[in-house]
């Protein structure tokens with residue numbers, strides 16, 4: 001493939017690495033409904049990879065396959081060179097894959113800080129009894145986790161609301177807190193399910209900036225579903241396009257934009 005100069009430069013400076021997630025011939029059905037049919041694509045380290053497609057195309061199902069919520073009936077998932085066998089979402093999280101959800105899934109009565117702390121659960125080593133007694137090592141561990149949570153709060157510029165119960169925050173800020181909770185797990189791969197849904201223009205701009213900063217500063221690989229085409233084309237390195245559970249396009253934003261199947265099935269109708 002011939003890359004033009006700015007593309008090549010962009011990729012070189014952003015250090016796109018080798019394939020870390022390879023999805024091969026994935027098929028998934030629910031009873032008679034074929035959600036995904038023979039889908040193959042890969043994700044490279046440090047890449048921002050978008051999955052787009054009309055409603056019901058299979059995008060969320062694909063994310064659920066990646067983070068182990070659904071097990072496909074056919075196909076293979078190769079994560080860092082190892083074929084994944086029978087992994088659930090806990091296993092996926094342990095292997096460095098975190099995600100946010102289409103509908104915010106936060107503890108609404110808890111503060112921003114405490115919600116972000118829940119993202120540290122997988123990293124906690126002390127057992128329940130030690131934590132309950134707040135005993136030596138558990139105390140030191142708690143302090144270290146709080147420091148990490150505060151770092152994320154600073155990074156996302158939400159210091160002013162750190163003690164506010166999440167349910168009282170406007171929607172855009174709740175989405176940012178959800179990103180913070182996912183970041184608290186220090187994921188290698190971050191899955192974002194419509195991170196900008198329901199946001200106004202300014203909130204979208206902020207979220208775009210945070211996604212790019214996470215990718216740049218932490219080196220996190222990002223796979224995102226997003227309906228806003230402007231956003232997708234602006235921030236993604238490569239885009240995979242699904243329609244009725246089938247892959248109809250895959251490539252750089254420019255390649256996808258000029259793909260006639262994509263224009264017919266999706267872009268042309270929006």
Ligand SMILES: Nc1ncnc2c1ncn2[C@@H]1O[C@H](COP(=O)(O)OP(=O)(O)OP(=O)(O)O)[C@@H](O)[C@H]1O
Nearest residue numbers: 030033034035053054055056057058059060061062
């Ligand atoms: N748990 C489930 N049980 C039965 N059918 C399902 C389930 N999850 C998804 N489906 C079906 O699989 C297909 C793909 O759905 P999916 O939610 O993955 O699409 P999507 O592209 O994310 O759509 P949207 O943009 O509306 O969120 C749809 O026909 C949907 O009805």
